[in-house]
Amino acid sequence: MIRTRSAALDSLTLGLTAALMLGTSAATAQEAPVIGLITKTETNPYFVKMKEGAAAAAKAKGAKLLTAGGKADGDNASQVTALENMVAAGAKTILLVPSDSKAIVPAVKKARAKGVLVIALDSPTDPTDAVDALFATDNYRAGVLIGQYAKAALGGKAPVIVTLDLFPGHPVGAQRHNGFMNGLGLSAPDAKSNELGKTSEIACMADSYGDQAKGQTGMENCLQRAPNVNLIYAINEPAAAGAYNALKKAGKEKGVIIVAVDGGCQGVKDVGAGKITATSQQYPLAMARMGVEAGVEFARTGKKPSGYTDTGVALIADKAVDGVTSLPVAKGAELCWGNK
Structure with a gap:
């Protein structure tokens, strides 16, 4: 009797162990x-x-x-x-x-x-x-769009440019900067280069690290070298906001075109408020x-x-210009950050 009961218990234990193992395996899978x-x-x-x-x-x-x-x-x-x-x-x-x-x-x-x-x-x-x-x-494309817009907005005026870049050697910073120059019709390296293009039209270049305070400091310094600036490229909208603050502080915010990349909700508001002229929106x-x-x-x-998936870009501007497709501020606010 003792042997028979022990065998039954052993059998039950093995069955429970197996069930627990199956349950653990199923739980792990989920x-x-x-x-x-x-x-x-x-x-x-x-x-x-x-x-x-x-x-x-x-x-x-x-x-x-x-x-x-x-x-x-x-x-x-x-x-x-x-x-x-x-x-x-x-x-x-x-x-x-x-x-x-x-x-x-x-x-x-x-x-x-x-x-x-x-x-x-x-x-x-x-x-x-x-x-x-x-x-x-496509960061190069984003730069091209704001460059094209800036060229049309200048209306034939010779550009005096300040660029508030990211920092040396970063591919996104180079792609946006060089795309901007390409859209403006100036010589620039292609999208694969990590080097920033430089021409005589660029009166001053500063690294902003995408930061508003650093963008403002960079713009304040550049105003000493380029007091007659009429076009500012900023790596993103925080840097662009810093540039605007520097211009306003110096009493020079009127008549200067500021373009940037991001298309964030605050950045789009800044376009509507006239602080940023146009921005390339990403998602x-x-x-x-x-x-x-x-x-x-x-x-x-x-x-x-695998490979590269383009998540889209669109130009947002308060005022449309001939020959450049853009979305109005209201649509930009609807889509900001990718709310679609």
Whole structure:
């Protein structure tokens, strides 16, 4: 009797163990995919909105989102640390907006060697194939659009230009700057170059790091060298707002064309208020959503995205000019950040 009862108990124990193992396996298969998002900073409104978009997409897809950002644009060390921490935390996909397109590559290679899918958002790595895929604006095209608009808005006047750039060697900064020059009809390197084009029409160049305060300081310094400036190119709208503040402080805000890139909600308001003349609008919410969706697809099916996906760009201007297609401020406000 004792032997028979023991065998029955052993059989029951084995059955329960097997059932628990099957249940654990099924639960593991249904675990929320872990996706990381690393932005250049966590304070720039553009990246704040990207984070919001990623969070909404992750919630809709049943994924867990980890987020981090650099202390400032160009802070590669913080991004490397974030990458390593996210891999250790189990992220199978990492969405990355690289601050330093070259310096981040070794860390990306290590993550990919461990089977992590790495997708660049907004900005490419150098080389671009260091990541699995890129979802971004055509930044050169964005520059061309504001250059074309500026040329028409000048109405034949000779340009006296100040450029408030990002920082040396960054591909997005170079692409926007050189696209602007191309649209204006000036000689410039192509979209693949990380070098900024320079001509005699550019009276002063300053690095703004995409920051409003640095943009204002750069513009104040450039006003000493180019007091008769009539055209300002800014890497983004915070830098453009800084430029406007500097002009207003000097009593020179009238009659100066300011063009930028981003198309954020505040930037569009600034276009409507006459602080910025025109801006090229990009869509970080779309980038974030697409990145999260690709990450969830990879986690569940193993399918990887590849190559470059253009997430769109449109010119926003308060006043239309002949020969250049643009959207009015009201439409820009409707679409700002990618609300569509």
